[in-house]
Each structure stands twice: as structure tokens, then as C-alpha cells.
Amino acid sequence: MSHETPVPDAETFLRELLIRTASAHGEHERDDLGGVYDEDWPRWYAAYMAQALASGGYTITRSTS
Incomplete structure (x- = not known):
């Protein structure tokens, strides 16, 4: 059985993750x-953030409520 613990301050957590990702x-x-602008930056951001979440032990699940 999985025990899920919500992130106490999701907004702060996501903002800090976005700042790290942008850097x-x-x-x-x-x-x-x-030095070339990355036209495919959304894909790169998504992959980086997914890896950062996974390595931190986080998963994204859809609420059943």
C-alpha cells in the first residue's frame, strides 16, 4: 500500500523547481x-522536471476525489 504525503507548500516547491530548471x-x-535558442524548450523543461521529481522520490498522481 502506498502512502502519499502532499508537498506542504506546492506553489513554493514548484517555483523553486522552475527556477532550478531555468538555470x-x-x-x-x-x-x-x-548559445542557440532552444525552440524545443518545453520538452527539455518537462524531461528535466520529471527527472528531478523522480530522483526526489516524488510521483504525480491524479486525485480520485
């Missing part, structure tokens, strides 16, 4: 893309 994406554009 990492800036490095990706600079280092991996040679």
Missing part, C-alpha cells in the same frame, strides 16, 4: 547548443 536550461543552451 539548468540556460547552461544547456550555452554549453550544449552553443
Whole structure:
């Protein structure tokens, strides 16, 4: 049986994750893309954030209520 613990302050948690993601994406554009704007940034953000959540032990589930 799974025990889910809600994130106490989801807004703060997500804002901080977005800030970390934006910083990492800036490095990706600079280092991996040679300073070129990443047209596919939403896909990169989603993959980065999904990995960060998974490595932190978080999962996203749909509420049944």
C-alpha cells in the first residue's frame, strides 16, 4: 500500500523547481547548443522536471476525489 504525503507548500516547491530548471536550461543552451535558442524548450523543461521529481522520490498522481 502506498502512502502519499502532499508537498506542504506546492506553489513554493514548484517555483523553486522552475527556477532550478531555468538555470539548468540556460547552461544547456550555452554549453550544449552553443548559445542557440532552444525552440524545443518545453520538452527539455518537462524531461528535466520529471527527472528531478523522480530522483526526489516524488510521483504525480491524479486525485480520485
